[in-house]
Amino acid sequence: MKLHALLTLACALTLNPLCALAATPQQAADYIADYIERTPELGPGLGMVVVNQDKVLLNKVWGKRRAGTNLPVTPQTPLYIASQTKAYMGLVAAHLHHQKVLDLYAPLSQFWPASSFPEGVDAKQWRLIDLLSHQVPVSADFVTEMEAYMTQVAVDDYPWLIKRYGKKRDEGFEYDNLGYNIYGAILQQVTGRSWQDWLAKVLFKPFIMPHSSARTSDFAADEVAWNHIWQGSEAGWKPVPPKTDAMMHSAGGIVTSTSDIAKWLQLNLSAGQGNISAADLALSHQQAVALDPQARNVYRIPCQGYSLGWNICTFKGYSVLIHGGGYTGSRSLMAIVPELKIGLATFSNSDNMTGRYTIQTIKQYLLYLLDAPEYKAAERENLSTYQDKVAKLLNRRQQRLNDAEQAEHWQQWRYAPSKKELANYAGHYRGDNAYLDLTLTVNKDHLSGHSFDYRFTLKPATQSRFALYDVPLAQPQLVEFKLNEEGKPVSLEWAGRVYQRQ
Incomplete structure (x- = not known):
C-alpha cells in the first residue's frame, strides 16, 4: 500500500486534527517530485520548489x-522568471510607500505633465498604484516591445514616447x-536610483539572494540558464541566449535560482522579516x-482580483496568490497559499507546453496535499497526454508558419537576388528618433540585421518585400523597402515605422 493510502487510513482511525490535510506538506512534496520525474521528455531543464514558513520542503532541479x-x-x-x-x-513599491520614499496614492500628474498622456486620459485621476494593478487606460506597444526585446528606454524619454506611441484604451x-x-521610470526620476538597484537594496541583499539579479551581467556567461525552443526530433532544441541587461525591464527583468526563490516565498508567507514589515506584505497582497x-x-482557476503583482485566485476553497512568467523559450510560475502556509514555484x-505544465504541477501538488478525489485521475491524465500535447503544439506552430509563408504578399518567393544584389540593401537605417535604428548586413542568401540587442534575418520574397524572422517557428513579419529609379533602397517600413537609409 502506498504511503499516501496509509496516511489517509491512519488519519481516519486516529481522528488526528492535522489530518484536515490528507498528506503532510512534506509528503506532498515527495509526491510531486516523483510526478515530475515520471513526466516524459520535459527537458532541457526544470526546477521545483515547495516551502512552508520555516522549512524548504522541496528544492529540486533536473536537466x-x-x-x-x-x-x-x-x-x-539563475533562471529567467519574466513577469x-x-x-x-x-x-518594493509597498515598502517604499511606507518608507515615504514614493507615495503609491500620488497622482501621475505629480510626476509627468498631463500632456504626456494620450487625449482622454486624465493624469490627475490615475495614481501610481493604478499603474501596478493594470488600471491606467493607456497602451503603448512600441515602448513595451522596445523594453522587452531591444533596449532600455531612458527615463527622460518616457513622457514623449508615451505621448507619441501611447493610445487610450x-x-x-x-x-x-x-x-x-512607467512606475520604474518614475521611481528613478524621483529617487535617482534605478528599479534594478532598489530590488537589490530592498530584497536581494538583505535576504541574501546571491543568485538573483535584474542584470544578467552580474553572472558569468555560463552560469545563467539559456531558454530553449523545441523544433522537433530532427532539429532538437534551439538555445536562446539569456537576455542582455538592456532587455531586462521592471515588468519582466529578474533571474533567480530555486534556492533564492525559496527565500522569497517564505518572506511572502511570513508576518514580516528584516526590513520588510507586515504592512508592506499586506499592501502588496491586498486586492487593488x-x-x-x-x-x-x-x-x-477562478481569479477574483489582482494586487501588486499577484493574481488573487481560488482553488478548492483556498485563496491562492499566483503569477506566471513567459518569454521566448521559458515558462515559470509561483504561488502562495496563505491558509495552508505553503509556497510553490x-x-x-x-x-x-511548459506553461500549461507549470500550472498543472502547482495544482497537482495541492491535490496531493488535500487528498482531493480527482488527484489520481489528474495525475494519470497529465502524465499520459503530455507528449501528445507537445507534438500538437509543435504541429500548430509549424502549420501557422506554413500558412503565413503562403500569404499572397510574398508572391511565391520569386526573388532570388545574388550576393551583389543583396549588398544594395545592406547599411544603416534610422527613423525620426533614436529608438528607430537598425543595421543590415549580407549573410549568404539573406540579410542579417539588428536593432539594438534584437537580432533577426531578412529573407527576400520580392525586390521590395522581405520577410523578417527572429526565432524558430515564429511567423514572418513584413519589411517593405522603398526603391529609387535605379532599384536601390532609400528607406524601409517595418511594423508601421519608417526608417531612412543613411
Whole structure:
C-alpha cells in the first residue's frame, strides 16, 4: 500500500486534527517530485520548489541549463522568471510607500505633465498604484516591445514616447507591462536610483539572494540558464541566449535560482522579516482591482482580483496568490497559499507546453496535499497526454508558419537576388528618433540585421518585400523597402515605422 493510502487510513482511525490535510506538506512534496520525474521528455531543464514558513520542503532541479552542453541546472543557477518580476516590484513599491520614499496614492500628474498622456486620459485621476494593478487606460506597444526585446528606454524619454506611441484604451483592468515600466521610470526620476538597484537594496541583499539579479551581467556567461525552443526530433532544441541587461525591464527583468526563490516565498508567507514589515506584505497582497472570476485566464482557476503583482485566485476553497512568467523559450510560475502556509514555484527553460505544465504541477501538488478525489485521475491524465500535447503544439506552430509563408504578399518567393544584389540593401537605417535604428548586413542568401540587442534575418520574397524572422517557428513579419529609379533602397517600413537609409 502506498504511503499516501496509509496516511489517509491512519488519519481516519486516529481522528488526528492535522489530518484536515490528507498528506503532510512534506509528503506532498515527495509526491510531486516523483510526478515530475515520471513526466516524459520535459527537458532541457526544470526546477521545483515547495516551502512552508520555516522549512524548504522541496528544492529540486533536473536537466541542463543549456542544451548540447554538460552544464547542469543547479539550485544556484539563475533562471529567467519574466513577469513574476511584477510581484517583486510590487513588494518594493509597498515598502517604499511606507518608507515615504514614493507615495503609491500620488497622482501621475505629480510626476509627468498631463500632456504626456494620450487625449482622454486624465493624469490627475490615475495614481501610481493604478499603474501596478493594470488600471491606467493607456497602451503603448512600441515602448513595451522596445523594453522587452531591444533596449532600455531612458527615463527622460518616457513622457514623449508615451505621448507619441501611447493610445487610450477602455478603462478597467487590462494586463500589460506598461504600468510597471512607467512606475520604474518614475521611481528613478524621483529617487535617482534605478528599479534594478532598489530590488537589490530592498530584497536581494538583505535576504541574501546571491543568485538573483535584474542584470544578467552580474553572472558569468555560463552560469545563467539559456531558454530553449523545441523544433522537433530532427532539429532538437534551439538555445536562446539569456537576455542582455538592456532587455531586462521592471515588468519582466529578474533571474533567480530555486534556492533564492525559496527565500522569497517564505518572506511572502511570513508576518514580516528584516526590513520588510507586515504592512508592506499586506499592501502588496491586498486586492487593488476586482476581476471577473468567470473570465478565462491562463491559470484555469477562478481569479477574483489582482494586487501588486499577484493574481488573487481560488482553488478548492483556498485563496491562492499566483503569477506566471513567459518569454521566448521559458515558462515559470509561483504561488502562495496563505491558509495552508505553503509556497510553490516551478521553472522551465523551454516553452514547449511548459506553461500549461507549470500550472498543472502547482495544482497537482495541492491535490496531493488535500487528498482531493480527482488527484489520481489528474495525475494519470497529465502524465499520459503530455507528449501528445507537445507534438500538437509543435504541429500548430509549424502549420501557422506554413500558412503565413503562403500569404499572397510574398508572391511565391520569386526573388532570388545574388550576393551583389543583396549588398544594395545592406547599411544603416534610422527613423525620426533614436529608438528607430537598425543595421543590415549580407549573410549568404539573406540579410542579417539588428536593432539594438534584437537580432533577426531578412529573407527576400520580392525586390521590395522581405520577410523578417527572429526565432524558430515564429511567423514572418513584413519589411517593405522603398526603391529609387535605379532599384536601390532609400528607406524601409517595418511594423508601421519608417526608417531612412543613411
